[in-house]
Amino acid sequence: MTVPPLLPNPPRRIMAVWFTGLAIDRWRLAEGCAPGQGQDAEPFVLIEDTAHGPRIAAANHAAVAAGAAPSMRLTDARTLCPTLAVRPADPAGDFAFLENLALWAQRWGPWSALDPPDGLLVDTTGVAHLFGGEHALLADAAGAFARRGLAARVSLAPTAGAAWALAHFGPNAAIIASGEDPMIALGDLPAAALRLDGEVIVLLRRLGLKRLGDLHDQPRDALARRFRNRRSAAANPLLRLDQLLGRLPEPLLPVIGVPAPMVQRRLMEPIRHRTLLDQVVTDLAGDMARLLEGLAQGARRLELGMWKVDGDVLIRRLEMAAATRDPAHVCRLFASRLDDLDAGFGIELVRLRAPWTEPLVLEQADLDDAAERHGTSLAACIDRLTVRLGSDAIRRPVPYASHLPERAQRWSPPLNPLPSSQEELAFHHRPLKIFDKAEIVSVIYETPDGLPRRFRWRGEVHEIARAEGPERIAPEWWRERSTVRLRDYYRIEDNLGRRYWIYRHGVIGDGRGGAPEWFIQGLFA
Structure with missing residues (x-):
């Protein structure tokens, strides 16, 4: 028996792809605008925070033509192009x-x-x-x-x-x-x-x-x-x-795709009634729970695909606040998403995928449903509110690294982890209620840079019994114009025991405007 000779290995060939504007192209796709049209027609940059203030991470063609360039400080770029539009960069998303x-x-x-x-x-x-x-x-x-x-x-x-x-x-x-x-x-x-x-x-x-x-x-x-x-x-x-x-090898780490957990039902007869579809979804949710349990994972996003007899495909998506594999909870969430479903001549295939999963340890279920009481009850409540009110309706405030009170917090998804301690700032005592926009007040004081003695707010005169301060907060010079003034904050209490947080905008002789103005920023409990 003659053994055929081995074929020689083909010479190695590598294709390199360089995306010349990946961050800007991704932003443009998210905004749904074509190159050079809509928002992309105006000078626009993505910025990242550094130790010396914001720097440009990426710029579109209009911004580059106006003088902006990556790695440039935002203040320098705005000097060249005052109309520059700014958005925060997202390196993790890129x-x-x-x-x-x-x-x-x-x-x-x-x-x-x-x-x-x-x-x-x-x-x-x-x-x-x-x-x-x-x-x-x-x-x-x-x-x-x-x-x-x-x-x-x-x-x-x-x-x-x-x-x-x-x-x-x-x-x-x-x-x-x-x-x-x-x-x-x-x-x-x-x-x-x-x-x-x-x-x-x-x-x-x-x-x-x-x-x-x-x-x-x-x-x-x-x-x-x-x-x-x-x-x-x-x-x-x-x-x-x-x-x-090619004299020395260069190791490369391949990207390996992880298949999303998926279960499906191919039906012997097409179904058109809601009760039958609910039963199929219940079976699929149970199969998905067993599959995720074997992987020690929980689903954060689920996609329910339904193939109709006429070839049309209906997709319903869910995104949970926390990882879960509870079949009953999944069925309750999908129930409201299937109300407007048009089965047509019938549905012959139903598929459930979990494209986003997170580690979820195994738990011992209690006969008295204690897991529901102290397990995922908060996440289940948030998921129900999200399905009814929309994904953007449920948010919570988290601290943000800024000394200015109106910028010291941002909104995030309800169960996302809090920022690390390095990203937080240690503030002085802040009032429980801070106004969305500071309100102007009229203040009487002994000296221009001294403690306030009396102020008028919303048509009422308040006699000040006690005052503490000032706490001076400088403007964020890398964001604001050179005309922005300092703020001196005071914690004051009137003769009725009500406590306020007011500040003087500017100081005498700072060369950035006329006389200082007074504003009330918040109320203490």
Whole structure:
């Protein structure tokens, strides 16, 4: 018996994808506006808080044309463009979006890897013939990302380093063929194409090594002596160069999709009546509870899909405040979502998925239903209110790092964990009730910068019996204009025992307006 010879392994091929404006494109998709239209037509930036004030994380084309750029301070950008619109950046959301794109990009190869913060690497070894060649594969990828509203540059090369360099610094849709010397296509690219740290790039420029060809032509011994103590790949140009040329392997961590827990019922006869559908949902909720219990998970989001005989698909979604796998609770929530259901000629397939799950430890159920009393009762109440009133109707205030009272809290989902202690600020005593907008009052005082003695508020004169203060709060200079004034807060009590929190806006001679004004900010219990 003759054993056929083994086929040689195909040469490795890596496709690099660089999303040139991932954060802005994600915001644009969320807002539903096309590039250059609607809100995207105006100068717009995403900012992140730093130790020296907000900095720009991403900017759209209109903002870049107006002078704004990533890493610029927001105050400097507003000097160049006073009409600049601002939204907070969401790096965690961008990373999750990139992970989903990595799973979606596996249509072009068996596995894909993240290249944070805005890129992907896809292994396309041995699959180009399925698309009609490598040029057709790149064209298919570029078109698919464009249809999704994402600006992307793609390239193909034998190594991840070479593909990354072409995507970021070479022509779009460039290809380095198998067996071709990579330095022919990469020699004229800047040294930054090696994915090095900024200080290393500056050092190479001072040495006159500005291109990859300059580094390749240098004696290795001289470069090895200068960078022999650099163990990190991003700090060692020789290591990066060997990875780019394929002399050293570069490990990549593939993104592996975790299938969402799913149960389904394929019905022998189509159903049209609500009572039968409720029974199917009850059975599916029980199956999902057993499946999640085996995984030690609880569902935060559930999707109920119903396939009709005519081919139409009806989807109903739920999002819980806390992880749960209680079948009765799930059925109660879905009951109100199925009231407007039109079964048509009948439903022949019902499927329940849990696309968002969280760890949920096993619990011993009590015969007296004690688990309902001290287990998920609060979460169950919030879920019912959310189904009836909407997802945006149930919120709770959480502290936010700002000294200004009107900015010292934000709204979050009801059962989200509180911010860490590093994000909170230690305040002086604050009143129980703070007005949404401070109200102006007329104050009589002994000296312009002294304690108040009497004030008029809402048509009534109040004699001040006691006063404490001031507590001075400076404006957030990186957000406000230069004309914003200081605030001096006082805790005062009138002759009837009622306590107030008032402040003087500005001081005499600060050069930021006329005489100081007085406002009442809140009431003590």
